[in-house]
Amino acid sequence: MTTSSRFMHRTLRWLGMLALPYAAAHADGLTDLATFLRTTQQGQASFTQTVTAPQKDGAAAPRSKTSSGTFEFQRPSRFRFQYTQPFAQTIVADGQQLWLFDADLNQATVRRQQDVLGNTPAALIAAAPDLRGLHSVFTLSNAPDADGQQWVRATPKGKDGQLQSMQLGFKQGQLATLEMLDSFGQRSVLRFGPMNLQPGFGSGHFVFEPPPGADVVRQ
Template sequence: MKKLIAAALASIALCAHADGLQALETFVKTARTGRADFTQVVTAPARQGQQARTRTSTGSFEFSRPNRFRFDYRKPFAQTIVADGRTLWLHDMDLNQVTARPQSQVLGSTPAAIIAAAPDLSSLRKDFDLANAPDRDGLQWVQATPRVKEGQLTSVKVGFRGNDLSVLEILDSFGQLSVMKFDHLQLNVPVPGGAFDFKPPQGADVVRQ
């Protein structure tokens, strides 16, 4: 009986100290669909004689693995980003402009590939060096560093609470830090396929890259 109790306690201890890579692997393997609300705070580096500037956005996020996701920014400006499996669409409603890019050319080394697109960890390792980062703020962290150094993305840190996605921290080559926090996360819930359909609004200026 003592051995059984000791084994159970050891198992609990291992689960309690699961690292970020374990959490990421579990999330990628088991989270086939999901939705959440998000708050994003972008901080631009301070210029000489000026303080750092921040801007805050809020919206919602949905995904269906692999390769389909949708970010709907609502405040302060309406903007939609949709990956339908073939094309990555960005719709700026204030400008009434739509940008379309082949998804296969741009998605692999983006933060969205980590949380919504990649089917498994081995796929992510083709584009990122993955490593555990120290626990912080009650979360387990993974640092993802792009293998291609010429892009605008410098690093991504992903924070998990247990196996649930909690925070993305994105640092770009200009020193700009974007922190996206997820709330009301629901995993493996029905997400209508139509959520990832996008048709440019009539009269919108469409730029294909």
């Protein structure tokens, strides 16, 4: 074997070794979800959310509303949704409490986090440590690939919540889309921009302090 042949042989072998983990890591949606939960400890991304009401009898088309903002999370169990359009709203989970602040009303509602996040999308993204933890709350399965994404379907095992089903789409291993269907037939789709996995959050980033004069409702 000539020197050039040996070099090519080694190069092909190295390329194969590099390619195999990528193929395995992105073989299907469940694999992508498992890798995401295992390796992603924090993240920050812009998002656009479209909420479509169920179609009523005789209606020409279902009504849709679109909003946008930023989503940030840090394991375990901390996240922030900052809606900027069309209205300013903030949802913050600090690990113990969940805050919802409506800027127009200057009103903050606070509840115990564990009472409201058992089988929600936020719990799936920000709180679940691995697939084993998710399997106790959701029935998980691969869904057909579509839109250049690999999909996972998650159905809550409990029947007492408002979430009927959920799908997560991954593109090149990163969370790109989250689709939710509630028990009233309303569909919500969040599309995420490129995710920054090293945002460098400060120690108090997920602590919410109501503005002076805000009406605080504790539930």
